Amino acid sequence: MRLWPLGLILLASCTQSEPLIDLAEGPPNVIIIALDTFRADHVGVLGSDTAKTPALDRFAAESILFTDCAAASTWTLPSFASLYTGRLPSEHGTIGGSQHRLGDDEITLAERLKANGYHNTAFIAVDYLGKEFGLDRGFDRFLDYSNFPVNERLKKYQRRVHDVFRAPPREPWFLLVHYFDAHDPYEPPLPFARMYYEGDERAEPEDPARNIDVIYDGPNRVRQDPRTRYRWLEGVRDLRFPVRQYAAGVSYVDHHVGVALDSLRSSGLLDESIVIVLADHGEHLTEHDIYFTHRLPYAETLQVPLMIRLPGAVHGGTRVHSPVSLIDLLPTLLELLDLDPAASVSGQSLTAVMRGEEPENRLLYAEYGALEDWNARSVWDARWRYTEIVDDGVRGVELFDRRADPREQRNLATERTDLTRFYAAALDARFGAQRPLLLDPSVVPQQELDPAVKARLQALGYVDVGGQ
Numbered sequence: 001m002r003l004w005p006l007g008l009i010l011l012a013s014c015t016q017s018e019p020l021i022d023l024a025e026g027p028p029n030v031i032i033i034a035l036d037t038f039r040a041d042h043v044g045v046l047g048s049d050t051a052k053t054p055a056l057d058r059f060a061a062e063s064i065l066f067t068d069c070a071a072a073s074t075w076t077l078p079s080f081a082s083l084y085t086g087r088l089p090s091e092h093g094t095i096g097g098s099q100h101r102l103g104d105d106e107i108t109l110a111e112r113l114k115a116n117g118y119h120n121t122a123f124i125a126v127d128y129l130g131k132e133f134g135l136d137r138g139f140d141r142f143l144d145y146s147n148f149p150v151n152e153r154l155k156k157y158q159r160r161v162h163d164v165f166r167a168p169p170r171e172p173w174f175l176l177v178h179y180f181d182a183h184d185p186y187e188p189p190l191p192f193a194r195m196y197y198e199g200d201e202r203a204e205p206e207d208p209a210r211n212i213d214v215i216y217d218g219p220n221r222v223r224q225d226p227r228t229r230y231r232w233l234e235g236v237r238d239l240r241f242p243v244r245q246y247a248a249g250v251s252y253v254d255h256h257v258g259v260a261l262d263s264l265r266s267s268g269l270l271d272e273s274i275v276i277v278l279a280d281h282g283e284h285l286t287e288h289d290i291y292f293t294h295r296l297p298y299a300e301t302l303q304v305p306l307m308i309r310l311p312g313a314v315h316g317g318t319r320v321h322s323p324v325s326l327i328d329l330l331p332t333l334l335e336l337l338d339l340d341p342a343a344s345v346s347g348q349s350l351t352a353v354m355r356g357e358e359p360e361n362r363l364l365y366a367e368y369g370a371l372e373d374w375n376a377r378s379v380w381d382a383r384w385r386y387t388e389i390v391d392d393g394v395r396g397v398e399l400f401d402r403r404a405d406p407r408e409q410r411n412l413a414t415e416r417t418d419l420t421r422f423y424a425a426a427l428d429a430r431f432g433a434q435r436p437l438l439l440d441p442s443v444v445p446q447q448e449l450d451p452a453v454k455a456r457l458q459a460l461g462y463v464d465v466g467g468q
Helices: 054-061 075-087 111-114 152-165 214-218 240-266 326-335 417-431 451-459
Strands: 029-035 064-066 119-124 141-142 171-178 275-278 289-295 306-309 364-371 375-378 384-391 396-400
Touching: 029 240, 054 240, 054 275, 075 111, 075 326, 111 119, 111 171, 111 240, 111 326, 119 152, 119 289, 152 171, 152 240, 171 240, 214 289, 240 275, 240 289, 275 326, 306 326, 306 375, 375 417, 396 417
Parallel strands: 029 171, 029 275, 119 141, 119 171
Antiparallel strands: 064 306, 275 306, 364 375, 375 384, 384 396
16 A cells, blocks of 8 residues: 655546546545434435525535435444445444444555555544444544433534644544434434424324324334333324424534534635545434334435535536445545555445546445344345345345335335346345355454443444344
C-alpha cells in the first residue's frame, strides 16, 4: 500500500478528462456523517411526506445523491462492519449476536486511511461501533458516548465536533460522526417532540386500525417479548404516535446535522473535504407486521440515504438512480484518493456513475441473522427484490416489484415463478445452496462482553445471540 509522505504532490491517476478530485495539492479530508436508524423515505429530497429534513435537502443540492442506496444488513453491527470493509456480512463474519467481533484479519477503512497518512477521529454513540466489537481499529482518537441516554447523545458531543472543525488535527484527517438519536425510544426533545402529532396518545383511538394492541399480538414478528421490548410505549394507545415520533426524531437529527455542516462551512474546510452522509439501516414502522425496530430485509430497513459531496461541490446536484450498496463506499473512496484498491471486496467503485456514465447491470445483496431457524437473505436489482426468510425453521420466499410496489406489500413469488427461480439461483451462486451460517466459534471471533456494555445493548432491544 502506497504511503503519502509529508509534502508529496500527487497527481490524479484517473484516465478521465475530468478527474473528480484534484490531488495536486495533496489528499482531501474525509468526513462521514453516519445517521443511525434513518430511513431513506423520511428524507425530504428522497420523497418524505412526513418528516422534514431541510439540512439534508440543502446538502443534497451540493452533493451527488444516490436515490437507490441500500445497506448490506438491517442493523448496526454487520452494516457498519460491511461499510468499513466493503464486504458482505457472511464474508467478514460479523453477522449477528453480541459476541461476534470483527476479525483482526479484516482491514477497515480507518486502518487503510491511517496507513496512508490520515489522522483519524471518531465520535460514536453505540457500543457496537466500539472496541468490544473491533470497529474502533484505525482511529487515533476515539470518543464513545454510548453510556448516555439515546436522545441526549448527540448533544453531548456536538460541541466537540465543532471544536474539531475549528482546530482540526494535522492534515489529512478522517472524521466519523455517528448520530444515534433517531433510534428507539423515540423521544426527541422540544421543540421537535410531537411536532408531527396532535392529540392524546393515551386515549383510545377512534379508528381501530390505530389501536396499539397490535404490537403486543402474536402476528408481530419482533421475536422478543413485546411487553419488554416496548416498555417505553407503556400507556400509549395510539399506534400513530410512535410512527410520528420517529419522524420527529429524524427532523431533530437533521437539525443537528445542519448545525455541524454550517460549522464545517464556516471553518473553510467544507471545500477541502470529501463529506459523506449515510445511514446504516432504516426502521420498521408497522410494515410487514414488525414494529419499531429493524429486523428483516425489506425496503423500510434496507433503503438508506447516501450523499457524497466532493471538494468544491464538483458535480453537486447529480442524481444517481441505479442501485448501489454501502459496501461500495470503501472502493469508491480508495479510487477517489488514488490509493491502491482493496483486495477481496464485494463492493465496487461508484466513481464512473458519479461522473454520469451509464451503470452496469448488477445484483445487490443483504443478510440478516445467524440462527439456523431465524435468518434472511435478499437479492435485488433496479426492478425486483427477492428475499428468503427462515422463520422458526420454515423457509419462505418473497418477490416484490420495486417500481410498482416500492413499499413491498404484494408478494409476487407464486405469480412470477420464472423470476423466483432466477433470483433463488443468484442466492445459490452467491452464498451456496445450503446458505451456510457462521456460528462456529472457530470461524467467528467471540468474546464475553463487559457487563455494562451488555446491559446497554439489552436496554436498546438487542439480544445476546443470533440475529441481532
